[in-house]
Amino acid sequence: MPSENVVETDVLIVGGGIAGCFAAIKAREHGLAVTIADKTSAGNSGGTLVAGYGYVVFNPEWGHNLDDCMNAINTKGEYINNREWTEIVLKDSWATYEALESWGTEFVEGEDGTKSVKAYPPFGVVRMGLTRAGPPSRKQAVKSGVEIMDGITVVELLKQDGRVVGAIGFAPTTGDLYVFKAKATVISSGVNTFRSLGNISNLTGDGEAMAYRAGAEITSKEFPDTNALPVDPSGSLFGEAFPLWRYHTDAEGNRLDLSDEYELALTQEFAVHAGRGPIIWDLDTATSEDIEKMRQRQEHSVPPKSKWAAFDPGKRGKFRIAGGAWVGMQNSQTGGIWPINTKCATTLPGLYAAGECCGTRYLGAYHPAPGFGLLGSAVTGTRAGIGAAEYALQVEKPVIDGEELARAKRILYAPVERNSGFSPRWVTQILHNTVVPYFIIYIKHEERLKAALTIVRFLNDHLVPKLTAKDSHELRLAHDTKNMVLHAEMILRCSLFRTESRGVHYREDYPRRDDPAWLAWVKLREENGEMKLWKEPVPKEWWPDLSKPYEEIYPRRLLGE
Template identity: 25%
Template sequence: MSRPYIARVEGEKLHRRTFDVLVLGGGIAGLTAAISAARRWRVGLLTKAGFDDTTTFLAQGGIAAALGESDSPELHFEDTVQAGAGLCDENAVRVLVNEGPGRVRELMEICPHFDRVDGEIVLGREGAHSVARVVHAGGDATGSEVSSALAEAAKVGSRVQLYENEFVIDLLTLDGRCVGALSMSLDDGQLTLNVAMVTILATGGAGQVYGRTTNPAVATGDGIAMAYRAGAAIRGLEFVQFHPTGLAVEGQETVLLVTEALRGEGAYLRNKAGERFMERYDPRAELAARDVVVRGMVAEMRREKSESVCLDATHLDPGMLARRFPTVSAGVALHGLALARDLIPVAPVCHYFIGGVVTDVWGRTSVPGLYASGEVSSTGVHGANRLASNSLLEGLVFSERVVRDLDRYIGSLGEDVRRLRFALPQGDAEPRDGVDAAAARSALTTTMLRRAGVLRDEAGLRAAIVELRRLTSDLAFPRMGVAEYEALNLLTLGTQIAKSALLREESRGVHLREDFPERDDANWRRHITLRLPATQREELSTTGRREAST
């Protein structure tokens, strides 16, 4: 797994497309970047599924921005940095909170369905926000409203060339910079070299590493893994945010998120004995930061030897619950539950990847020509614990900044890479027997949940690394298809999560070590950054004459 190209290309005829700007991913980060870049550049956007099959589409609570009269970017900054547990990049947070309100107002022009009362935008309250500042659409259907509006704007109102069902396998690098990506059509298996002056990675997170997740099936961490193979620095992989309130019932493919906004409206957490317990762990009780709530829940679950606690909204107005939370109401109803009537069983569930591909405040990664935005990136705004509803905002703000930086980067290019002809290096994945991709994924998710989940320790993490290495070397390649590529990417991510979690000998934010329960600022107020050694990186070579830029 040390080779940068996992694609196996054996004599197939490669198609070729050329763009000024290539965007990978069709969630809020990818669509925002593509729509904005297409005002000036020739843009192609590839996504491995449809536009309604993204994490963005599932978002419920909303988007945080200092829009209210009692709010300010300074207050939003303080809340974000406080939640981030000492690891936020304060420059990046300033960019987020200062530029956020403007970006959200622009989004409201594309997506007119944000909730209002008497013409005034409604602001919701969520955990660890000191004031109500979360705008939402369709009650708790913010993600689907925003995704649909952005996808429509890309399809109808922009010149972006859109390719759905196009799986990106590898990034292409030449002379140390990124010049596009190799993709495979999921309709007919056709491989295509997508050559571009700039590539924007917006492939989202990796919740599928844990199997039990609120993330959709597409969240397999492909972007982080391919950027790592291409030589980009990645960091913070030990910071996996487990959301406190995933619906804890059997038989869900994607775990239903019981949104934090319910606690914002006054819902309680109760243990199996029926007691509210969060007050014992934090004065903010149910509205403490997510990591604090998760710790409280896990302590109660252990004490009671139970698999879940309960969310109690039965004292709240049934009309408000139905109006404000249609998605959660419909989701729990599938399991015979009603918010206004029943205690809802909930347990922590893998939800969000704080770590990712390192970027600066312009979305630039450590590989020239490769930008990253959205959940795939590590801009530094979340520190060691993401504040609720800051991630949609991060995608909006940093995608727009990426586009503002394109002129500068493209102007600095010495040649027109779009004209070059490339020879792909051979991948190292020779056909072989072994554990098939489905079995490897199942073993991976079991290992990750058991050994590198909410609570971690040295023995478990060491065992996880050994098991994941074994799975990686035993993975069978009867042929290379999406299942095999995704399994390789997930194993890469799992291994890097376990390695980073083992290195960080403290508990901070969402990273909880039972053998190092305290936060250790003296030794660990710093990031763990991983980068493939230069000797293991491999690049494209050009075939034919290189031409100067015209």
């Protein structure tokens, strides 16, 4: 018989990746009781697990220049990066790097004997070894006295008198219920990936979805992640050696120009849209030196049990590229919960956001180098943990009334208490068919976006309320599906609302940047059961010099320009 458990803590962290671990450790330093509730295994899953290519570090002693880094992000982010956060993340990077290294994260030296990779100027990127960042961060959290609860699917935030006072969830393996009572809550549960081809399919945007339903403001869902990965003959995706040899061709054998592009921008999608797909990763063109560099990279950073460890680049070959490997995810920390200050507080008292859930917009419309996602997660985790701790020290222990608990329990158990309805797997398949195609989420047009939104609204209004689950495992899938459908609506609405193209947001019917009208961020929130969207202008002092020619302000050309 499933049990009901009440966990009382000062600071609740939902999600135990690098952001959650930093937040927990920093909150614990204030002498508070801190609990991490993770959907799978804190430090060993989600984006933190697969983000292993590098970590961005800004250090003037290594020759880095702050103005050069800021200007590069301003330009590549097409002037909608939040420059306050850009500077914060760069300046805080060294402290987080030193923390990770002291906890046991291995950073390996490059070919020149230094740890800083020179491949992404003006940024400094340090490469990670086999330990990655997650497991050492988890060990440090445990060492500092943080309670970690793995395998808990958190479903809904709890509120009392307008303040977030905890959350409710369950363990799919046992069906046990968990009520978390907390003075402050940090959402750090990662991105939404629509359970796509990539290897972080456990990420379904749960934290953002819970925050939205609780009334928090969300931002910038129109900027998609553009990661693409090769597919081996067995159909599996692999990616560790992939960034080291960026020779891609279209199906006609023409090489794609990927100069100065980390995440391929939309070059691949433009080629596919022109009918020149599939895109090929051509290892036959690599030199012996290139192959050796790939092998060294695998040796230093690919865990022996990983499927990528068995890949031998020396066998060469031509590999089909799978676009949209992590479709549904936004450009790193551009989309997410809107923070109202530099300690990652949200518009809801008692709720903080960190990592990929926190929409700092510090990179703007493009992700310029590997390691920025991990860095931003560590910095926002640090700041959210401090902010949540300071808040928790000022408020009384929460009291949650029976009506609020009953409401949350009804939401949690609804699918298993329903005798008939729709399978979450089936609804997820319809969702994939509707929003995953490249011509919906990458190459956008008003007609197609509206058509997709019509289907997604139907899923949200008619199928999601009738999701059914036969056991606690399928109950988790039902809540995952519910959250993914909500994310799809947010993405489609933001994409329709921004009537221009910018960075990785491309509108076929509006192929140019529209300044100054769209030097702005899109924000949304739930209002009377509907999704309300509006613009938040970028401060004028952060605008580019609009007296300069368009081609000088925006050196990257988009399809149709």
